[in-house]
Amino acid sequence: MTISLSIFIPFIAAIFVPFLYKRIQSRKIGWFVLLVPLMLFATLASFIPSIAKGETYSHTFRWIESAGIHFTTYLDGLSLIFGLLITGVGSLVILYSIYYLSERESLGRFYVYLLLFMGAMLGVVLSDNLMVLYVFWELTSISSFLLIAFWYHRKKSRYGAQKSMLITVSGGIAMLAGFIMLHTMTGTYSVREIVVTIGQYTDEPLFVFAMLLVLLGAFTKSAQFPFHIWLPDAMEAPTPVSAYLHSATMVKAGIYLVARFTPIFGGEMTWFYIVSSVGIFTLFWGSFNAVKQTDLKALLAYSTISQLGLVMSLFGLGSAALNEGHSANSIIYAQATFAALFHLINHSTFKGALFMVVGILDHELGTRDVRRLGGLMAFMPVTFSIALIGSFSMAGLPPFNGFLSKEMFFESLVNARNLELFDVGTMGTIFLIVAWLASVFTFVYSMIIVFQTFFGEFQPERIEKPSREAPFGMLVAPSILAILVIGIFFFPNSIGNYLLRPAMAAVYPTLAGAEGLTPQIVAWHGFNSPALLMTIGVIILGAVLYKFYRYWRGIYTIAPMTWNLDAAFNANLILLEKASHFFTRLYMKGYLKDYLVYIFSFFIVVVGGAILYTGSYTFDFSNDAPITANEYLIVLAMVVAGLSMLFAKSRMTAIILNGVLGYSIAFFFVVFRAPDLALTQAVVETVTTALFLLCFYFLPDWKKERSPIRTKLLNGLIAFAAGTIVTVLALTVQGNKMFESISVYFEDSYQLAGGKNIVNTILGDFRAFDTMLEVVVLFIAGIGVFTLIKLKTRKEGQDFEDQ
Amino acid sequence: METLMTILVGFLVMIAVYLLLSRNLIRVILGTAVLSHAAHLLLMTMGGLKKGSAPLLGEDAESYTDALPQALILTAIVISFAVTAFLLVLAYRTYKKTGTDNLQELRGFEDE
Amino acid sequence: MKINDVILQTVTKIVVFIILTFGVELFLSGHNNPGGGFIGGLVLSSAFVLLYLVHDIETVHKGIPFDFKKIAALGAFLAVGTGIGSALFGKHFLTQAAGHFTLPVFGETELSTVLVFEAGVALTVVGVVVTIISTISEDV
Known part of the structure; x- marks a missing residue:
């Protein structure tokens, strides 16, 4: 809870x-x-x-x-x-x-x-x-x-x-x-x-x-x-x-x-290879790219990528422990996961501290370009100490926590080489070499952070602000992290026992409680431990590479270093945008008429086609109500009004004809015993006509439509087809009664809803939800009209970089 | 009666579609108005015509006309009024902003 | 725009009140006879529209100092509110209740929450219609 x-x-x-x-x-x-x-x-x-x-x-x-x-x-x-x-x-x-x-x-x-x-x-x-x-x-x-x-x-x-x-x-x-x-x-x-x-x-x-x-x-x-x-x-x-x-x-x-x-997936070969090889390669690629960065923050970004790769690969290697049938060796392979969890904590401490150091530099000096920094040790002693602790830990040097987890990383790789599963053989050796090389580059960029920033020549003219130590408040957080970096080195097993042991149990539920799943972390394994030899190798080669960096810098200008994933990403994005633009433009013409033509043609083809295909056009005229003479008259009036609407010369005529249609419908409502509807229709027609007239006051008089006869014919054809299909569809529906009407239920309205006007009880009680939403829609329409007229767009100044 | 009304509905739909396909904004709006007339009549017809007295229980009649389509139409009438009003104002605003009510000329920018 | 039409203005004064009364009557009788929220609201608003047509906007605004947008909002609020009200009493959303009461003047009368709901509908209709008409005509 x-x-x-x-x-x-x-x-x-x-x-x-x-x-x-x-x-x-x-x-x-x-x-x-x-x-x-x-x-x-x-x-x-x-x-x-x-x-x-x-x-x-x-x-x-x-x-x-x-x-x-x-x-x-x-x-x-x-x-x-x-x-x-x-x-x-x-x-x-x-x-x-x-x-x-x-x-x-x-x-x-x-x-x-x-x-x-x-x-x-x-x-x-x-x-x-x-x-x-x-x-x-x-x-x-x-x-x-x-x-x-x-x-x-x-x-x-x-x-x-x-x-x-x-x-x-x-x-x-x-x-x-x-x-x-x-x-x-x-x-x-x-x-x-x-x-x-x-x-x-x-x-x-x-x-x-x-x-x-x-x-x-x-x-x-x-x-x-x-x-x-x-x-x-x-x-x-x-x-x-x-x-x-x-x-x-x-x-x-x-x-x-x-x-x-x-x-869930551990113990599978696919999982093992994908996770560990992607991790190892990311480790290498990240560290290799970090070296060439001049912006300290970008350097840290690549270093983060590389360290994440390290942790990822360890989880991949550790997953081998879950393969069935090799439980004797499981504990050994599981050590990789232990190292992963341990390094995860360590990375958060030293990388957090380093990011904060870079933030301090940026904040105090106004730049984080390595080429413009140098000799800051004298001005910023505290920041320097933190940076030193963080970087050396990252490089895997004692007495910092990075050393412990790096050693365990190497050990896991050596163990993985002896793995009897998944035909590891040469792959194990490749993993080992790539990871070792990556560590060398890690060492190099860690040295760049420390030495190029805090040692060397001080260049006050290339820095925007006077250099001084950061305020106390900014130093507190990174200092705490730096203390943790050292503290974990001296007391690693308290973390091991309290945090890592239960975490191991969570990752390996089947092995939980097994002897030696959580090892004691020790800094010293003796001289002949392979991990120590690898670390020493890293330091020696790394120091040499750092010293002679400017001689081999050219490697970054040859392929495949120049292959740019970012450019590929951007190009893809642009391509996607262009393609979708192209396809959209094929049918989104920007003319209302075209869209309506799509809609009606679709309607004609699908509905008309369906009626024809299923052959369901059976009509049944036997139940038709009788027609009186005056009803014929109204229908005739409506047909005449409708036709003349198409050929109306002035908009005034057209709107009056629309009124004729509306009032005729009101009359039909009377004939069909719908008093509520007749009333409503009559009033709405009046208000609508008033509204039209009001708007005509502001709108231009309408001109004669000048479109080619072909277009007119096409429009007429679509209109005729749509009308015919609606008629056929409606007649078909009337001819086929699929089920009984539900309207009888509402005739109990007095008992159910306490009203004698059935229509009104449906609106106010049975289907009140519809009515409520309708009221809301009406309200929104009103607000829409109001805002359309009252609110003019405000001109705003350009506040954005657009280059 | 039903057949006649259905044909009338089809006729009104035809008029409405033709109006909708034209270039003039006002004609398009009139088209929507006519289309909603057609829809109301269609609903009415679907419920069956002249099957009883008005759906008021106070009449004490033997049978009543189907009340459900009437309720639906009542809702639809008010909504179509709101739509017409909104469209009219939209047209008015468009004309004020662009100086035309011809839809052929109202096409947006090339890159829109 | 100023219209100087004496006959129309005089007739309107009387007719508007007739229409208003008719609208209220339609609204109240809606439960048992033709009428109800929508129709009542529409008839009421047509009275206002007539006023706008005959007199100019300033005069009407002086005579009826309501903000019709707020009336519409109040109506929508009432309509939604009765629904929530029934939910508060543990019933389903929008369950309406009715009861018969004996009031001093009206005698035996039926009172129900439908009336509140319908009032919400009517107010929204009046508010929206008048808002639409008046905003368009104001924007010259």
């Missing part, structure tokens, strides 16, 4: 923010917002001891019974880690943003979006029902879109927002299809139930498709190759947002999904 509520608290807080912001229009609003994640963090943290003992919590609001969709929340070790990350990093980011954003920004909007995201993200990791999870999943994409486009007057922000939205949402829809396939197979939307029963469905043809589609969702969200292109562009968001969404939380939603679905 507490868990379900905690998803809604951010949303509820988001409702109050605008009202509060009206009162307090200053950065103080941030302190109020900060309360929300702090409170949630404390709540979630209070669950740590019981979760560590192996308990799980679940709560269900019954919702859509027939579709099997319920609002079920589920808290286990895995969702707890993510929940703590979301609220913990969220608190720090909001604290940081209080000092980062200037008071001139629309802070209210910013915090609303941020809270929206926080709630959605909590919803993703705490939901057990796939449909609910999907809704929250897309909500994170939407809030991310809003946050990237926070400075919406900048063209780049809008572009980045659109790109991230397009990619993540299309992935999300693919994922939805995968979810539905899972539902078709297993008959439930609950993840836990699917985990239990999935064993019997692995041979179904849908199984592989469901897996691929779910992976597509995870890969787009977690910026895996080739979907990573949205992440660098998303860096247009304010830095606190980048630190929060695009490094610590949202991009990890894909990782979460893979972890959550490991018990």
Whole structure:
């Protein structure tokens, strides 16, 4: 129950923010917002001891019974880690943003979006029902879109927002299809139930498709190759947002999904190879590209892509443990997942700190271009220390937490090479080499962050603002993260025991409680451990490459480095737009007449065709009522009026003829015993005619239609066909009574509704809902008329960059 | 009577469609008005004509005319009035803004 | 535009009241005889339209200082509101209730929520029709 509520608290807080912001229009609003994640963090943290003992919590609001969709929340070790990350990093980011954003920004909007995201993200990791999870999943994409486009007057922000939205949402829809396939197979939307029963469905043809589609969702969200292109562009968001969404939380939603679905799909060869090879390649591609970036934030974006790839590949390798029949070795392979979860936490700490450092540089100096920075160590000692800690941890150096998880990563790769499953053989070696190379590049760009920014020559003339240390408030959040980076290195097993152990149990429900599933993390494995040798190799080669960077920089100008995925994406987008434009223009001519011709021709062909095809035109004239002479007269009058309307020379004649038609119909209503209708028709006809006349006062006199005789003939033909088909259709309906009339029911109106006028009781009681909506429609029409006339469009100044 | 009315409805539909297909905005609006007349008559005819007295229980008649189509038509009359009014104002506004009531000339920009 | 038509204006003064009375009568009798919200509303509004035709807008506005948009809104609100009202009493949306009461002046009278609903319909019709006519004629 507490868990379900905690998803809604951010949303509820988001409702109050605008009202509060009206009162307090200053950065103080941030302190109020900060309360929300702090409170949630404390709540979630209070669950740590019981979760560590192996308990799980679940709560269900019954919702859509027939579709099997319920609002079920589920808290286990895995969702707890993510929940703590979301609220913990969220608190720090909001604290940081209080000092980062200037008071001139629309802070209210910013915090609303941020809270929206926080709630959605909590919803993703705490939901057990796939449909609910999907809704929250897309909500994170939407809030991310809003946050990237926070400075919406900048063209780049809008572009980045659109790109991230397009990619993540299309992935999300693919994922939805995968979810539905899972539902078709297993008959439930609950993840836990699917985990239990999935064993019997692995041979179904849908199984592989469901897996691929779910992976597509995870890969787009977690910026895996080739979907990573949205992440660098998303860096247009304010830095606190980048630190929060695009490094610590949202991009990890894909990782979460893979972890959550490991018990379902894990142990399959397809899953193993796709997840690990995409992960490994993303790791390499991200780190390789990060080196060439000159914008620090772009560098961090590529580094995030690469680190996400690392975690992803570890989950892929770890999934091998679920393959049946190899349970003796399962524990060893499961270590990869352990490393993944551990690195996930570590990455959030050091990458969060680094993003905040870059934010400080940008905020204080007005630039984050590596080429313009240098020698800042003397001016910004605290910032420097944080950057040093973060970067060295990222590079995998002791005594920082990155070292521990990097070692475990190498160990898992070495283990994977010995895997006796899936014909790993050479693939294992390739994985090992690529990952090692990627680590070398990781080392290089980590050094770039530290040395090119804080050492070297100070270039005051190339910096826009005087360099000084950031205000205390901005340093608090990154300092806390930096302390965590060191703290985790010295006490890794407290995290291991309290957070990772229950999470491992969640990923490997079948292995839960097995001996050694949660290893003790140690920094020192002895000299002959392969991981240590690899780390030393990374440092040596990395140092050499960093030193001689300018000599091998040319590699980035040769193919395939020049192949540009972004350009391909843009070209595709333009192509799509052009194609749809072309097809639309084929039939959307822009003339009302053409559209009406489509509509009527369709009507003639489909309805007329159907009548002919089914041969159902049986007429029955036997029940016809007798006709009196004066009725013939009215019909004749109407025919004459109708025909003359077509040839009327002036609009006045036409409107009077329309009046003739209307009053004749009123007369028919009298003949047909419908007094209410006759009254209404007569009054409406009067008012309508008055309205027409009023408008004629302003409208031009009508000119003779000058269209070619061919068009006139065609129009006449369409009109004649339409009229004939309506007649035939109506006669057919009268000739075939399919069932008894229901009107007898209404003749009890006095008992049922207390009225003697049946028509009126139908309007006011039996079918009052229709009448109510009709009144609303009428009201809307009135408002529409009023606004059409009264409101003129205001001219607004151009407030947007459009180049 | 029903057959005659049905043919009349078809005739009115024909007039309405022809008017709708013309270029002049006012004629198009008149077309919609005539079309709704046709629809009302059609509804009426479908319920059967002259089958009893007016649907007022106070009449104490043996049988009453079908009241359901009447209720439907009553709703439809008011709605079609709202539509006609809205269209008229739309035409008026269009004329004020563009200076023409010819639909051929009212085509939007190339890239719309 | 100023129209100087003495006969029409004099006749209108009387006729408008006849029409208004007729409209109210139609509206009230709707439950058992021909009439009801729509017709009543339309007849009432046609009286106003006649006034607009005969006198100029300023005169009519001076005589009837209502904002007809608000009347329409009130009507729509009443119509929707009776529906919600029945939901509050645990019945289905838009369930109408009726009862017979003995009132001091009218004697035995039937009162029902349908009347409120119909009043909503009538007010909306009057409000919308008059709004349409008056906004068009104001915009010269």
